Amino acid sequence: xLTLSRWKIFAVTLSVIFGIVFTLPNLxxxxxxxxxxxxxxxxxxxxxxxxxxxxxxxxxVDTDALRxxxxxxxxxxxxxxxxxxxIAFGELGEANGVISVRIAESGKVTEAASLLRRSIxxxxxxAIGGRDVSVASRDNQRLEITFVAEAAKAxxxxxxxxxxxxxxxxxxxxxxxxxxxxxxxxxxxMIQAAGESDPEKLKNVIGKTAKLTFQMVDEAVTPEDLAxxxxxxxxxxxxxxxxxxxxxxxxxxAIVSGDELTGSQQTFDQNGAPAVSFAFNGQGARKFGDxxxxxxxxxxxxxxxxxVISAPRINQAxxxxxxxxxxxxxxxxxxxxxxxxxxxxxxxxxxVEDQRTVTAELGADAVRAGSISLAIGAAAMFxxxxxxYGLFGGFAAIALFINVLMIIGIMSMTQATLTFPGIxxxxxxxxxxxxxxxxxxxxxxxxxxxxxxxxxxxxxGFRLALVSIxxxxxxxxxxxxxxxxxxxxxxxxxxxxxxxGVFTSVFTAVIITQVLIGWWFKVAKPxxxxxx
Amino acid sequence: xxxxxxxxxxxATHYRFVRWAPVAAVFSLILILGSCVSLFTQGLxxxxxxxxxxxxxxxxxxxxxxxxxRHELDVMGAHDGxxxxxxxxxxxxxxxxxxKGENVGEASKKVEQALIKKFPDLTIKSRSEVGAKVSGxxxxxxxKALGMALLLMLAYIWFRFQLxxxxxxxVAVFHDIVLTLGLLSVMRIEFSMTEIAAPLTVIGYSMxxxxxxxxxxxxxxxxxxxxxxxxxxxLSENERLSRTIITGTTALLALGGTMxxxxxxxxxxxxxxxxxxxxxxxxSIYIALPLILVWGVNRNDDExxxxxxxxxxxx
Numbered sequence: 001x002l003t004l005s006r007w008k009i010f011a012v013t014l015s016v017i018f019g020i021v022f023t024l025p026n027l028x029x030x031x032x033x034x035x036x037x038x039x040x041x042x043x044x045x046x047x048x049x050x051x052x053x054x055x056x057x058x059x060x061v062d063t064d065a066l067r068x069x070x071x072x073x074x075x076x077x078x079x080x081x082x083x084x085x086x087i088a089f090g091e092l093g094e095a096n097g098v099i100s101v102r103i104a105e106s107g108k109v110t111e112a113a114s115l116l117r118r119s120i121x122x123x124x125x126x127a128i129g130g131r132d133v134s135v136a137s138r139d140n141q142r143l144e145i146t147f148v149a150e151a152a153k154a155x156x157x158x159x160x161x162x163x164x165x166x167x168x169x170x171x172x173x174x175x176x177x178x179x180x181x182x183x184x185x186x187x188x189x190m191i192q193a194a195g196e197s198d199p200e201k202l203k204n205v206i207g208k209t210a211k212l213t214f215q216m217v218d219e220a221v222t223p224e225d226l227a228x229x230x231x232x233x234x235x236x237x238x239x240x241x242x243x244x245x246x247x248x249x250x251x252x253x254a255i256v257s258g259d260e261l262t263g264s265q266q267t268f269d270q271n272g273a274p275a276v277s278f279a280f281n282g283q284g285a286r287k288f289g290d291x292x293x294x295x296x297x298x299x300x301x302x303x304x305x306x307x308v309i310s311a312p313r314i315n316q317a318x319x320x321x322x323x324x325x326x327x328x329x330x331x332x333x334x335x336x337x338x339x340x341x342x343x344x345x346x347x348x349x350x351x352v353e354d355q356r357t358v359t360a361e362l363g364a365d366a367v368r369a370g371s372i373s374l375a376i377g378a379a380a381m382f383x384x385x386x387x388x389y390g391l392f393g394g395f396a397a398i399a400l401f402i403n404v405l406m407i408i409g410i411m412s413m414t415q416a417t418l419t420f421p422g423i424x425x426x427x428x429x430x431x432x433x434x435x436x437x438x439x440x441x442x443x444x445x446x447x448x449x450x451x452x453x454x455x456x457x458x459x460x461g462f463r464l465a466l467v468s469i470x471x472x473x474x475x476x477x478x479x480x481x482x483x484x485x486x487x488x489x490x491x492x493x494x495x496x497x498x499x500x501g502v503f504t505s506v507f508t509a510v511i512i513t514q515v516l517i518g519w520w521f522k523v524a525k526p527x528x529x530x531x532x
Numbered sequence: 533x534x535x536x537x538x539x540x541x542x543x544a545t546h547y548r549f550v551r552w553a554p555v556a557a558v559f560s561l562i563l564i565l566g567s568c569v570s571l572f573t574q575g576l577x578x579x580x581x582x583x584x585x586x587x588x589x590x591x592x593x594x595x596x597x598x599x600x601x602r603h604e605l606d607v608m609g610a611h612d613g614x615x616x617x618x619x620x621x622x623x624x625x626x627x628x629x630x631x632k633g634e635n636v637g638e639a640s641k642k643v644e645q646a647l648i649k650k651f652p653d654l655t656i657k658s659r660s661e662v663g664a665k666v667s668g669x670x671x672x673x674x675x676k677a678l679g680m681a682l683l684l685m686l687a688y689i690w691f692r693f694q695l696x697x698x699x700x701x702x703v704a705v706f707h708d709i710v711l712t713l714g715l716l717s718v719m720r721i722e723f724s725m726t727e728i729a730a731p732l733t734v735i736g737y738s739m740x741x742x743x744x745x746x747x748x749x750x751x752x753x754x755x756x757x758x759x760x761x762x763x764x765x766x767l768s769e770n771e772r773l774s775r776t777i778i779t780g781t782t783a784l785l786a787l788g789g790t791m792x793x794x795x796x797x798x799x800x801x802x803x804x805x806x807x808x809x810x811x812x813x814x815x816s817i818y819i820a821l822p823l824i825l826v827w828g829v830n831r832n833d834d835e836x837x838x839x840x841x842x843x844x845x846x847x
Contacts, residue, residue: 183663359617377789388534421729
């Protein structure tokens with residue numbers, strides 16, 4: 001194992017150069033960096049919000065829009081409920097938050113009222129129970145439907161909660177950015193993101209509602225009807241973003257919505273134009289399959305945030321529940337849309353209220369003390385390992401130093417966010433990296449004590465220790481990958497640092513130390529191991 | 533002094549580690565019981581990141597002394613105070629957690645008055661209640677991830693060693709997590725977003741210890757087929773002792789710097805991690821290995837002839 005093969009020396013040289021080149025931008029002043037030619041890597045470590053501060057955005061959840069949308073849906077619910085029970089009605093409409101409907105037969109008013117009380121609205125959360133709408137009988141066979149007072153508050157609270165989860169998913173899928181997202185007051189959401197992370201890009205991802213629905217195009221409405229505004233009830237006119245027509249008349253009832261998506265990716269259509277793929281869950285696939293089966297030859301509209309992206313014709317039933325959306329996409333906008341679809345829609349639009357910069361959460365003094373103390377800890381570690389193992393300890397220290405360079409290099413290159421918990425992960429990584437060297441050296445000592453020649457002892461030491469090192473690091477990697485896959489926020493950041501560390505540690509502790517010790521054997525031709 | 537220092541560590545030691553296992557078992561049980569009682573009665577001392585609190589926007593006619601303000605918040609008893617520069621140097625965002633049982637409005641007023649008394653030129657521009665930074669999703673996904681990670685590590689150790697080894701490791705790591713959370717609860721350490729790193733580090737370090745331990749044990753089990761399991765465990769531990777000392781010291785030194793010079797903000801995390809490293813080392817020797825002794829191991833991997841089981845088969 002101690003042979004100095006060419007690939008080993010090559011790999012070591014390459015990794016050292018890599019570590020230096022990608023770590024260097026962190027040490028140079030910004031002015032020097034700007035003066036360097038374009039191909040030189042300039043990315044610095046992306047420190048987290050706790051260590052360096054960043055930008056601050058305050059959003060208000062548009063509860064009015066939420067209210068309007070719920071009212072519109074409620075009107076449709078009333079229509080469907082009465083129709084299903086074959087109760088004739090008329091004058092269904094909404095004004096000032098009150099929905100009113102006139103029941104045609106006077107004998108059916110009570111039946112209609114109790115039907116509506118049972119079937120529309122949503123269960124009201126909290127101790128009161130019941131539903132969140134009230135139905136009142138007025139004279140002239142009219143029923144008035146209104147939301148109860150608590151409904152608005154409950155809806156807003158739920159919308160804020162959902163928005164926070166959705167925003168977190170969206171930002172998390174942009175990488176390990178580790179934003180802070182909190183509710184502020186009753187209907188505001190505060191978002192902080194670290195460093196110079198572009199607030200505009202952030203706003204692009206946060207600000208879109210990303211409400212996706214598939215609705216049938218109302219083929220009965222001719223272009224002349226559309227122009228004249230003759231729209232039957234249950235149909236609406238939506239602006240179009242495709243290049244054929246300015247607007248479409250579509251049925252209000254969605255055949256399937258984005259809530260039932262399980263996945264979405266940026267892809268390309270058969271002509272090579274950017275597109276977005278989608279896949280529905282079982283229920284969504286069934287609905288989509290049924291609707292396409294019933295409507296072969298007609299068109300359905302793919303609608304995002306109230307705009308028709310495209311309206312393809314149904315050539316055959318699509319039972320698989322997946323497909324692609326084409327439209328006027330660039331690769332970037334297709335990637336952004338698939339991200340938004342994956343993370344789910346916001347329950348209500350968000351309005352920007354405030355935008356500022358903020359300083360580090362932990363405070364500059366704490367960050368300074370932390371950096372100094374970490375340096376002291378690292379120095380103590382280096383000194384100790386050299387004291388403990390002498391020359392070989394020095395080799396371990398060199399390997400450890402290259403390890404640190406490589407980790408910082410990779411973290412800078414991938415622009416992963418380093419937070420204080422991430423630094424804790426780094427310390428763990430370094431301790432385990434030292435452990436690998438210790439395992440190797442202890443094995444060497446055992447073998448030397450058993451009477452092997454220095455060369456043979458060193459060689460066997462590496463070979464035997466490698467099994468333990470790999471076992472330990474594979475176990476670490478398993479837990480890191482799981483934490484990365486299932487965790488969010490700081491757990492993800494921690495796991496990322498740990499995963500990088502596993503690879504660099506095994507490489508530096510095993511390969512680099514091997515090359516150094518192999519080289520030393522060649523030069524010094526020792527009679528005895530310095531650690532035996 | 534002879535250098536390198538490794539020469540001071542004796543080559544062969546003969547400590548009877550397993551003999552102390554019953555004592556350790558009682559000791560661990562008491563600690564676990566204590567941790568559980570504390571966790572179930574008073575729980576973790578969740579900070580503003582988990583519970584939400586009050587946020588004030590303050591303005592001053594001069595640059596806001598952030599560090600001083602943070603210190604003052606601590607002194608006046610506002611829990612888990614956070615101070616961030618906010619837009620311009622003259623303005624700052626102050627967040628804190630109202631004391632348990634105290635009305636949010638009153639708590640906020642008390643802190644506001646104290647702040648104005650201390651800094652007469654300070655004005656409070658706005659006040660609002662802020663929600664928790666950590667969503668329920670983070671906690672549930674965190675626990676799910678933890679469970680999955682433990683299961684998969686169990687599977688890997690089972691695959692590489694034996695099922696008993698995997699179970700021993702997972703039980704021992706679980707023991708470490710409970711004790712670490714117990715320490716946080718008993719010491720009333722403010723559990724913040726940063727603190728999440730503590731249990732994660734403990735899992736990482738502790739699992740590493742277990743795997744290294746098992747590796748030596750597995751090797752010795754192959755080497756000495758007739759020796760009782762109890763003696764092989766002791767032998768493996770003694771052989772591994774110098775490595776444990778050196779690695780443990782290195783890890784503690786790395787954290788020691790921050791523990792002593794890192795300041796009050798970082799101390800809780802580093803303190804908990806240090807505790808976790810000590811506990812992780814302890815549980816490898818006194819929890820994981822004795823459990824394997826109790827459950828016994830399958831020692832006829834390579835041979836068809838049944839071997840007499842060692843101490844494991846005796847009560």
